[in-house]
Amino acid sequence: MSEMNNGTVSIVEVGARDGLQNEPEVFSTETKVELLTRMMDAGARRLEVASFVHPKLVPQMADAEAVVASLPDRKDVSYIGLVLNKRGLLRALATREGDRRGVDEAGCVAVATDSFGQRNQGQSIEDSIRETSEMLRLAKAEGLVPQVTVSVAFGCPFEGEVPQARVLEIIQRLAENEPAEIALADTIGAAVPQQVSDLFGPAREKLPEGIRLRAHFHNTRNTGIANAWAAYQAGAEVLDSSVGGLGGCPFAPRATGNIATEDLLYLLERSDVSTGLSLEDTIATAQWFEGVRGKPSASMLAKAGPFPARG
Template identity: 60%
Template sequence: MQCAYDGATTVQEVAVEIIEVGPRDGLQNEQVLVSTEDKIELISRSIDAGLRRIEATSFVHPQRVPQMADAEAVMAGVPRRADVSYIGLVLNRRGFDRALAAGVDEVNCVVVASETFSRRNQGMSVADSVQVVGDLAEESRAAGLGLSVTLATAFGCPFEGEVPETTVVELARQVHAFGVDEIALADTIGVGVPAQVSRLAGGVAAAAPGAVLRCHFHNTRNTGYANAVAALDAGVTVLDASTGGIGGCPFAPDATGNIATEDLVYLLDRSGVGTGVDLERLIGTARWLSGVLGETVPGQLARAGGFPAYSA
């Protein structure tokens, strides 16, 4: 985590940017259909806690992901601030056009690293999804939108098993050639371990010099937070997280949630790593979200609280 102890209890601070993905990746796999108003409330609470990049929604077919059917309505209702950037996930040109019209600040495209999952998740081959990125890159720049690419199943596929690291690195090289701003390595089904994270982050950094490197971890097998630490040690500067630890991919069998934003912030705060995020407010939002969903969220701090004790 690039934290150097001085022999006592203080550590050197390193800034890490956290992207809140709860409104999109968090809610998309929930059984309870969350109202547009509550989605906007979740986004507003995230901003109040200090989060400044929010994955607000995805512009996908509403029959495939019903939770995201109100994408335009969500974007119409979010607070507009100069210091907040809203990300919309898109899979094709139709989604891009919708996102642009809805007023997103950034678009996030997805390239899946395994053929079977790519066809189930996006209805296209891996090569076709790379071409989508190429087709949209220039239009994103012309529209003044940030463009990121998530390399999904980068650490393993539920249908094909192990994904060769060389495949992921090559995909990173290909999308980097289009001039994307940021490349995210996603452990879509939560199978990665720290050694994998270190190798992949190093490989992608070499293949995509100058691109911001981001990581997206799920805690399916209790390795998500260890992977986050490994990512920071490897030079990653941006991490995705979901308030309450909710979420998962609807097209991945037995999917469970993302790493929880509040749990991640606790880990970083106690390690002396600056995030600019208010832990107390995050814990309050996670508890509020439990009420919205009608069940306790997976994140631990919603139950345990922080240490020393927080009043959230």
């Protein structure tokens, strides 16, 4: 275990953004806000609340501004808005105009392959690094916390294996812009724990201490929870997860959900790792959303419950 973790890890709840973006049914603004509020009540303190992308590409996110405007003004919570380009960043910044709270963090996205970059945001790797670097600097100058995710860091649906050396070079170049955090994303759920350890260890060593290292895993091939544990042991200070295991990427064929927040909490809680989230309240939120969605979640804990049984 990395000394930097010290028996604790932070969780970023991504259910309302990454979790919902691939759902065929477009949920109401009120439903999204309730989902976010329930997870705040469960203890989530950083949440992806929306993505500022073209509504024709991701219809689920067409109400991004309305969602942000409806969120409670809680000082103990940080709201993350995903932005793929400068136009999206300007929309995120506009949520803070006047006396409005708006989003707190700009979640930028860089890509580790040209093919995925062209399909996801119309950019090559070099285009992505250049524009993301500009966005990180602008976000910081305008008072947002700048952070960035490197997508398809462990495998690309179009190019296959992604060289580790390339990913390490990308994060080193992005680190020059002094983001608060860099995340490595297994966008298509291709990674296994050894691969995660082999990448996160060197990544932690190459990043300055002031930049947090975050991990984002999908459970497409049923390795997501094991990968999260490997990332934590290799020095990741922050883990992404989605209540109920919701999720998928509209631009990655056959990509399924994120790791379920409640499944991750069970692993961490039983391993004496503190997160600040309530397992029972998270399970209850997953079960509530099953009713809203009208079908079961991918979560194991929503089905089996915790062990030992409580109450």
